[in-house]
């Protein structure tokens with residue numbers, strides 16, 4: 762094995778199975794960084810937002826159920842999400858672990874995550890990385906995404922008023938999870954400002970430390 766690339770087998774050898782949870786406000790860069798961690802460590806990225814958008818696009822029963830909720834910037838109920846995530850984590854490609862991007866997002870989801878991974882696997886070591894980005898920066902980034910994408914490419918929930926609602930929901934329901942995980946001693950805050958590479962290097966250093974520790 763050359764360079765600094767770490768193979769999935771190292772992940773497994775280092776600490777049984779790894780579940781990496783990315784927390785952070787909308788627009789913090791979770792999706793971008795999750796994709797890079799996934800490529801480097803050979804474990805899948807599970808983006809609940811992408812899964813739900815795919816369900817909406819395919820007009821599945823799940824998609825029909827969540828469409829309006831997503832368009833309004835609200836959260837899909839915990840019981841629906843639990844089913845979606847349990848189903849996804851049970852797939853064979855998650856046998857060595859996964860990177861959760863956008864889950865959990867409520868106290869209820871966080872509380873059922875541990876029992877869920879125990880049920881599916883053999884007990885996993887989990888690591889929570891919080892991407893810390895000031896709110897002004899988040900709004901600037903999401904507005905940029907809106908302009909760059911143009912009408913055809915923009916996400917339905919990137920409209921200004923929906924962005925503000927998603928930020929409000931984050932502050933009210935998701936941000937408290939930072940304390941929840943801090944108390945459990947499995948959380949590391951990552952400065953989420955800088956270039957994509959700089960932020961990735963910070964996250965990667967934490968993952969390596971965790972795997973070696």
Ligand code: AMP
Nearest residue numbers: 809810830831835836837842863864866
């Ligand atoms: P995201 O792409 O992660 O920003 O998610 C887009 C939208 O999908 C959110 O605004 C929610 O409506 C829904 N969603 C994604 N993940 C969750 C979750 N863990 N719990 C509830 N709703 C979610």
